[in-house]
Amino acid sequence: MRIRTIALLLILFGTLAVFSPADAQNAPEASERGKEVYEDSCAHCHGVEGRGDGSAAENLLPRPRDFTRGLYKIRSTEAGQLPTDQDLFDIITEGMPGSSMPEWETALSTDDRWQLVAYIKTFYPGFKENETPPKQITLAGKISYAEQSVEIGKELYVELGCVECHGNVGRGDGTSAPTLEDSWGFQTWPANLTQGWTFRGGYDTEDIFKRFIGGIAGSPMPAFEGDSFLNFGLTAEESKRLIELENRDEMTEAEEEESGKFYEKMDAAVDIALTIQEGGEVSAADIQTYNDAMKIVYEKSWHLANYVKSLMPEKRPEPAIGNNVLRSQYVQGALPAIDDAVWETFEARYFPLVGQVVIEPRQFNPTIDGVHVKSFYNDTEVAFLFIWDDRTHTTDETDENTGKTLEDALAVQFPVKVPQGPTAPKPYFLWGGRLPVYLWHWKASMPEQVTELTAKGINNAEVQEVQGELEVQSDYTDGQYKLWVKRALKTEDKKDLQLEPSVFVPIAFSAWDGSNGDVDTKRTMTSWYTFVLEPVPSSRRFVYPPLIAILSVGLLFGLRAFVQRRNSEEV
């Protein structure tokens, strides 16, 4: 018995030593075990035969991958190449954020994940036929993040045409975005480069670098390698000179000849690059020429990767709970309008949205990531600024399947009556139930108007007879909505929420992306969060902090109770 344990331990350590994650590995031979695990854990999405047509596939976008075409998005390899075994192992281990592909690190052992790599490779004969291992992208020579590098990268972003799909500031709202299809004919959206956490393959600078150099196979995203770059094969000085020559109205004969020489040089460099790609013979001198040319391309690519990195926060913002609860700031006098610079001084609170999947029709493939909110109030009014990204400005589109009108929209939800104390029951988060909710409903087709609703359920909302005097401003620029709403703290209408400082008020959101088919219950949502009108700074400030502390503790317990209750409801 003991001997067996020791033997097992030895084997374990042995494998650990061999399987150290630092160096890349190859998969074992495909085995029965791989098939077994695959059919248990993967086939309901990817299909028994790997065609991406499992029973759960139909509702999902992006679709679970069809493995029979050998198209893999997240690779460390050059354009057109297959992934390495390590690439496949890593993506299975980590999953693909922004899609329904789960991570398998928790559920499956390392051995099983390697068996899966071997097994999914059998679906595409190209893995076997390829005698030479795929060529990997060199990460040597990384240029570290610096403002100057970001500036150069910004120019490349435009020059190389990333902007066509990813838009001016990277929100995935480029003019080509609405018509993109993947290699299986399904609609697909360019990544929102300001939200790295939604990337399939990670958002370290190295990840970004690999993605655009190698391309994202199966998607419209092209590869940007070698001759996609301006004047490939010329040195920086030569390139500058050529651009200078070409900008002349007229060239002398000598200059014509000079520019001709540059073109010959570029042609020769491309020729070598293609020969290498085709697996042909090249001389040592050719390889030198090629390496020199690629060095410049790789330098530019690091600048570009640094620029893309500069578009996003370091990590996904924390949701607006605990220390990050939304606190409306008190100001004396008029509240700032939508375009007031004062808003910039205030850090937004982040409310992540998820697809509504409780009630039909559901949204399994949400495209809106979250709402960012800021707020100010004065003695009589409160103003909110809601900010969210949406790749398209949709005001009037017809849904092909249902014939319904699709448009972008946002709803802000409050209880009609603020629960007395943190443990008092709140209305059901899906637009209320027995306890009603009070809603502000904004639609892109009526950008200067918010409708007040009272709802007792997601399909049970009524427009309030008395519409309060809400002031509304909105804006859509570069893939981002801004909605500004101002209302009196107190109103005459009994169906409205009444606000006063220091009271924690539940708040929740629903958002609709018309171009993603969102309509009615098919939408993205949050459950309840809270916000508070930060107490007026005054001589009594000694009283407030302890009070807030007590309230916060109470709130935490309340939240816990809420989560527990929801969990038990879900079971």
Next chain:
Amino acid sequence: MKTYLLASLTLLLACCYVGIVGITFADHHEAGEMEMLVFPEKYKPMAVSNGGTISGVVKFEGDKPEMKVLEITKDPKVCGVTEKYDESLVVGEDNALKNTIVYLIDISQGKDFDKEAKLEIDQKECKFTPHVQIVPVGQRLTMLNNDRVNHNVHIFSKINRPVNKQQTKNQKKLRIAAVKKAEGPVAVECDIHGWMSAWIAYVPHPYFAVTNEKGEFTLEEVPAGTYKLGYWHEACGTNNETPVEVTVEAGGTVTQDFTLKLK
């Protein structure tokens, strides 16, 4: 042992099928199965003297269809100068059917490729010309960009590896690496301008022709013999099931016309 043999035999057969015939894949351009060209197992170039000619006209059966105008959703100043049409079905005077590939299915030896032939697809006003391009295996295709806008050249190969490369407005020429295996036709698209569409056939021998606006095709320097004559058309499909047999005599000319209808 026996089962092992059987298994490898099936595998071998499967491989042959993929390699030679070009398996029919569901393509995203068509709801159903996309029909492919059929290639000989082997082809040996040799000098052809006193070869014959096969020529003919391909016509469309039925009323001449209206050409669908494409919606220009982007860069209208460059792409929208003239109206663009869906070229999946171009029917001219007398119902002449353009863009049909007519070819010899089962030729195993004959002339070599014309090495001087220009292998280009032009991108002008956000339209590919020609709509159907024959590219010999082992030779490079050149994409021209005559627009002051960015394009991306997306070639949806399935037997060879697919290609998707950016061709910016600064790159007049973008050369595409040669492929090793015969395949096709495969779709060529520009994702940036979603309406742009063309086809490439990667072929192992030179007996392929594409019909012009009069529906005409000519295959020249065909060694005397009897061959299966095939066709492929984007909207009308293929005659893979029922290829026509033609007999070419030394120095002679055979005429073979086709009338195609929508699949």
